[in-house]
Structure formats: structure tokens, C-alpha cells
Amino acid sequence: MKHFFLVLLTVLIVTGILGSIWMTRDGKHVTPEGSGTVSLASGTFEAFPLPDYAASFVSEDYKSYFIEVEPGIKIHVLEVGSGYPVYMQHGNPTSGFLYRKVADALPRDRVRLIMPTMPGLGFSSKVPVSEHTLDNHMRWMNQVLVQLDLEQLVYVGQDWGGPVGMGALTLSPDLLKGAVIMNTGLNAPAEKVDISRAHATVKTPIIGELLTEVISSSFSRLPAIQNAPDSLSPDVLAIYSRPVLESVNKMAPLALMRMVPDGPDHPTTPQMQQIEDYVGRLEIPVEIVW
Numbered sequence: 001m002k003h004f005f006l007v008l009l010t011v012l013i014v015t016g017i018l019g020s021i022w023m024t025r026d027g028k029h030v031t032p033e034g035s036g037t038v039s040l041a042s043g044t045f046e047a048f049p050l051p052d053y054a055a056s057f058v059s060e061d062y063k064s065y066f067i068e069v070e071p072g073i074k075i076h077v078l079e080v081g082s083g084y085p086v087y088m089q090h091g092n093p094t095s096g097f098l099y100r101k102v103a104d105a106l107p108r109d110r111v112r113l114i115m116p117t118m119p120g121l122g123f124s125s126k127v128p129v130s131e132h133t134l135d136n137h138m139r140w141m142n143q144v145l146v147q148l149d150l151e152q153l154v155y156v157g158q159d160w161g162g163p164v165g166m167g168a169l170t171l172s173p174d175l176l177k178g179a180v181i182m183n184t185g186l187n188a189p190a191e192k193v194d195i196s197r198a199h200a201t202v203k204t205p206i207i208g209e210l211l212t213e214v215i216s217s218s219f220s221r222l223p224a225i226q227n228a229p230d231s232l233s234p235d236v237l238a239i240y241s242r243p244v245l246e247s248v249n250k251m252a253p254l255a256l257m258r259m260v261p262d263g264p265d266h267p268t269t270p271q272m273q274q275i276e277d278y279v280g281r282l283e284i285p286v287e288i289v290w
Contacts, residue, residue: 027249030126031072038065042149048076048123054239058100061108067116069143076123078115079146081108085150088115089141091159091184093218093253095122099156099240101108114153116144116171120252123243132255134271138167145172158182160256163225163268163275170278178285188272192263202257209254217245218253 034048045065050058058078066074078096080103090098096115103113117124118130119140127136143166145153153175157165162184169176185195194200202211212218219241223229244250261268 001235021211024130026130027126028128029072030247030249032066032074032076032123032125035083036068038063039116040148045077048075050123053235053242054097054123057097057236057239061241067144067147069140069147073119073125073127073140075119075125075140075144076117078117079113081106081111081113083108083110083112085114085148085153086113086156087145087150087153087155087165088113089158089161089165090115090117090121092118092242092256092259093121093160093222093245094159095124097122098158102156112232114144116141118161118252118256119246120249120255122240126244126247126249126252128249129251129255130258132252134163134167134259134268137164137259138171138271141165141168142171144168145175150175152177154178154180156180160184160260162186163272167271167275170274173278176282176284179282180193180287180289182289187276188260188269189263194262195260199257199260199262202254202260212257213256215249217241218257219245219251238276 032048034046036049037044037046038047040063045067048064048066049055050064059080063077063079065077067077068074075254078100086106088096088099088102090096095117099113099115100121103116104147105113106113118137119125119127145168155165155169155176156179159182162181163186166179166186201207219237222237223232224241226232244252259268261272
């Protein structure tokens with residue numbers, strides 16, 4: 001009997017070690033493939049026909065295409081309307097589809113709504129955990145704006161899309177002519193502090209992976225976090241969750257949460273300071289919606 005328990009204990013330990021290694025893996029690149037092309041004034045891009053479960057949420061006049069910002073890293077862009085460019089950046093763990101109802105309420109004959117999705121989420125490329133840095137996301141999203149050959153724009157951003165989008169604009173500082181800023185933060189942390197209990201919990205190795213990949217997912221908790229469960233039906237959650245969970249790399253939501261700085265020594269803080277300095281010099285019309 002003693003031998004049996006030793007063997008069982010050994011198996012449990014080895015299983016735990018292997019499980020920990022698997023959960024904390026870096027992951028790999030997953031590059032999506034489109035079909036056909038989309039022609040814009042700035043050039044021709046790879047079209048991405050939306051799957052039925054996503055296409056049903058937008059009208060036929062939407063353009064859906066990829067912009068390859070680096071070899072193998074494609075950002076999925078939804079675009080609708082014509083006129084003044086409006087760059088709309090979602091947060092974690094959603095996608096460009098977040099703004100579909102806002103787009104429906106705006107005059108599409110006067111504004112060109114550009115809704116890109118961060119790498120790791122939606123239909124964009126999936127990348128290893130180690131590549132989820134604010135510096136990378138800023139550079140990747142800036143390349144979207146560069147390749148679209150925009151000369152000026154209004155920026156709309158919320159959640160972690162606030163720093164990602166505004167950070168992208170620090171690399172092309174003259175583009176921004178107005179902004180709508182929603183629930184987000186654009187300041188570098190001056191002291192040690194966690195933005196929320198959830199962020200504090202998931203930054204612990206293995207615990208974060210267990211909570212977001214094994215026990216539940218960031219997508220399943222969205223209705224409770226939103227505090228408006230009726231607005232997030234299973235069909236709506238699917239447009240955010242399915243492209244990520246059905247890929248072989250579903251670690252972006254956790255990686256993005258860990259990117260949120262919790263103090264002056266966090267790896268993201270230098271980029272947040274760059275963003276804060278840029279915002280402090282702006283002289284543009286701004287609407288804050290909380």
C-alpha cells in the first residue's frame with residue numbers, strides 16, 4: 001500500500017509539473033488566411049470573408065480585410081462608411097466588432113470608420129505570449145494607420161485599447177485631430193497599485209492560467225464584468241470568443257491583462273510615460289465618456 005501511494009504521489013507531481021509547463025508555455029504564431037482582395041485609395045489588401053456567425057452582425061457594406069504589419073502578423077480590419085477617418089480601438093478581450101452599434105448610429109456618408117483588432121484577438125494573427133508587449137502593439141497598430149495612408153483622424157478608444165491606440169498615435173503624432181476617450185487610462189503609474197482585484201490575481205504565474213484558461217475564460221466572465229448580461233447573448237459572445245478559443249493560441253486575454261502596469265517598475269510603464277507625455281502636449285477637442 002505504501003508503494004502504491006508513492007507511485008500515485010509521483011504521478012501527481014509529474015502531472016502537476018507537466019501541466020504547469022503546458023499552461024505557462026509561450027505559444028506560437030498563428031497567421032490567418034484570407035481570400036480575394038479589397039481595394040482602397042491607399043492600396044490593395046487581403047480580403048477576409050467573415051464566417052457566418054460574425055457576418056450576421058454587420059451589414060454588407062462593411063469591408064473586412066487584413067493588413068500585414070510585419071511578416072506573418074496580420075491585423076484584421078473592419079471598415080464602413082466614407083468621409084473623415086475615425087480610428088476606433090477596442091479593448092481586451094473583444095475585437096473591432098465592439099463598435100458595430102456605434103457605427104450604425106453614425107452618418108456613414110460623412111465618416112469612414114476604421115475598426116482594427118489587436119493581434120491575439122478576433123480574426124487577427126495570434127502571437128506568442130512574449131510578444132504581447134505594449135511597445136509591440138503600439139508599433140503594429142501604427143503600421144495599420146501608416147499603410148492606410150491617413151493624413152488626419154479622430155481617435156476613439158476604450159479599455160486597454162486606450163493605451164494601444166493612443167500609443168500608436170505617438171508614433172505618428174500629427175495625425176490626431178480629435179478624440180473620444182472612454183473607460184481607460186493614459187497615465188503612467190507613479191506608485192505601486194493594481195487596477196483591479198482580477199488584474200492582481202491573474203498576474204501570478206499558474207494561478208492566472210488556471211483561472212483564465214482552465215476554470216473559465218475571459219469571455220465567459222464578460223457579462224458579469226459588463227454588469228449588463230442581457231447585452232451579451234451567446235451569439236454576441238461568440239464573435240469575440242470563437243476566433244480565439246478555436247485557434248491553437250488562446251492566451252492573448254491573459255497576456256494583455258498582465259501588460260497593464262501595476263507600478264513604476266512594470267515593463268509597460270515606459271510606454272505609458274511616452275503616452276502620458278504625448279497626451280499632455282495635445283491641443284485638440286476631446287469628449288470623455290465614462
